[in-house]
Each structure stands twice: as C-alpha cells, then as structure tokens.
Amino acid sequence: MKTDYNYELIKDCLDGILDSKTTEKIKRLIESDKTARDIAKGILLLEDRFENDKDLNAYLNDLHTRQEKIIEGISQTKKPFTFLKIAASVTILAISALVAYQINRPTLSDLLSAELSIPYQSATTVRNSEEISDFEKAMIAYNKGEYAKTIELLKEEQDSQAIFFKGLSLLFAEEYSMAIEFLGKPELIESRYEEQSRWYQSLAYLKSNQNQKASEILGEIVSNKDHFKHKEALKLLEYLN
Numbered sequence: 001m002k003t004d005y006n007y008e009l010i011k012d013c014l015d016g017i018l019d020s021k022t023t024e025k026i027k028r029l030i031e032s033d034k035t036a037r038d039i040a041k042g043i044l045l046l047e048d049r050f051e052n053d054k055d056l057n058a059y060l061n062d063l064h065t066r067q068e069k070i071i072e073g074i075s076q077t078k079k080p081f082t083f084l085k086i087a088a089s090v091t092i093l094a095i096s097a098l099v100a101y102q103i104n105r106p107t108l109s110d111l112l113s114a115e116l117s118i119p120y121q122s123a124t125t126v127r128n129s130e131e132i133s134d135f136e137k138a139m140i141a142y143n144k145g146e147y148a149k150t151i152e153l154l155k156e157e158q159d160s161q162a163i164f165f166k167g168l169s170l171l172f173a174e175e176y177s178m179a180i181e182f183l184g185k186p187e188l189i190e191s192r193y194e195e196q197s198r199w200y201q202s203l204a205y206l207k208s209n210q211n212q213k214a215s216e217i218l219g220e221i222v223s224n225k226d227h228f229k230h231k232e233a234l235k236l237l238e239y240l241n
Contacts, residue, residue, distance in 0.1 A: 054238070108239045112206055115232065119145070120168055120196060135162055147173040160191035171200055176208040195221075199229045206236070215240050 106114075122139050138153035147169040154166040167182030183201035188194055198217055205214035218240070221233035 108206070108236070111232075111236060111239070112203060115203060116172065119172055120200070122165065138162070138165065142169060145172075158187070160187045160193055163187050164191075164193040164197055167197065168200060171204050171207075174207075176204045179204040180208070180210075195227055195229075199227075199233070202233070202236075211240055 119142075122142055134153045135157055138150045138157075141147075141149040141153060142165055150169040151166055151173065154162045154169070157163070157166070163182055163185050167179050167185070170176075170179035170182060180201055183197045183204060185197075188197040191197075199221060202214045202217040202221070205211070205217070215237065218233045218237045221227045221229060222237060224230065227233070
C-alpha cells in the first residue's frame with residue numbers, strides 16, 4: 001500500500017501541537033517506513049556538512065529555488081509530466097531531510113541538561129588539616145554535590161569567590177531566582193569569575209523561562225569570541241531565535 005506522506009502533519013508533530021496519539025503515530029511512520037529511514041540516514045550527512053540551522057536552512061532554500069527554476073524551465077517542454085515528477089521529488093527530499101534533521105536535533109532542554117550535568121569544577125585546594133575554614137568546608141561539600149550544605153556554609157562569606165560558588169550551588173539546587181540574584185552580584189564584575197557567572201546566570205534565566213534576559217547575556221557572550229563558552233552560547237541563541 002502506498003504511503004501518504006503528509007508533511008504538514010509531520011511538521012505539526014515536530015512543533016509539538018498534535019495530540020500524543022497522533023504524535024506517536026507520525027513518529028512510528030518515520031521510524032518504520034523505508035523512505036523515512038533512508039532520509040534519516042541521509043540527514044546524518046547533512047549534519048556533518050552544516051554546523052548550524054542557519055546554514056542548513058540556506059541550503060534547503062537554495063534547493064527549493066533550483067527546483068522552481070526546473071519547473072519554470074520545463075513548463076513548455078513536450079514531456080512536462082516526467083520533469084515535474086522529478087522536480088517535485090526534489091522538493092519532497094528537501095522537506096523530508098528537514099523533518100529528519102529536526103527529529104534528531106536535540107531540544108533546548110537537552111542542551112541545558114548537558115551543560116548542567118557536569119558542575120563547574122572548583123580549583124580551590126583544601127588543606128589537610130582538622131582546622132579548616134567554613135569556605136574550605138563549603139568547597140568539600142560543593143565537590144560532593146552537597147549544594148544545600150554549601151549554601152549554608154557560605155551564608156556569611158562576602159568575597160567574589162564565595163558569592164560565585166553560592167550562586168552555582170543555588171543553580172544546581174534548582175533555586176533559580178536566588179541563583180540569578182547571586183550570579184549577578186556587583187562583586188563578580190571584573191572579578192576572576194565574571195565570565196563564568198554571566199554564563200551560569202544565563203542558564204538560570206533559561207531554567208526559569210526568562211528567555212529574553214538569557215538572550216541578552218548570551219548575545220554578550222557570543223560577541224566575545226574569546227569567552228570560554230562562546231560556542232555553547234551561540235548554539236543556545238540559535239534555539240531562542
């Protein structure tokens with residue numbers, strides 16, 4: 001039986017505006033149908049070729065333009081049907097490639113999870129002594145992932161290092177509003193933690209669904225090609241724009 005490829009329906013599926021039953025049906029079609037499988041394999045080549053969505057979309061637009069020229073050029077030939085079938089197949093391939101690309105594309109949530117899955121490493125050396133400061137105890141707790149304890153131990157600390165790690169701990173403890181506040185403290189401006197604090201503050205804004213404020217910070221980071229998270233910030237901006 002011939003498969004009816006409804007690309008508008010597939011697009012709606014990718015946009016997340018279909019009900020769960022229909023979404024699952026469309027995904028099964030893409031996974032089980034031979035044509036869809038072949039397209040999925042082909043999209044891997046596209047992912048190797050294009051570094052970002054902008055370049056991929058430019059390619060697809062160019063492909064569509066060339067398809068229109070084919071139709072225009074053969075509209076007066078003796079065998080328009082055959083050529084129109086070829087031109088139409090080019091369009092179908094382009095749309096299908098985009099569909100497969102979007103299916104395999106990680107979501108914004110995936111990117112955030114990846115960035116927050118490995119906490120920023122503390123370079124603080126803790127002395128081998130029974131008499132250590134609260135800050136050193138806090139760093140031990142931080143490195144163990146004991147963020148609530150870290151926050152408590154740093155409650156009286158006021159220097160930039162303590163503020164930064166308290167802000168980080170709030171972020172990893174999913175206290176996003178407080179994380180935004182601490183990672184934006186004036187003590188961090190022009191400190192050794194300024195770049196890091198701005199990056200993690202943008203993640204806190206994203207986690208709290210304040211995308212506009214996150215975009216402003218990410219734009220600043222992208223404008224600084226030497227920033228340690230320049231590439232990651234560019235990728236996040238692609239999703240937001």
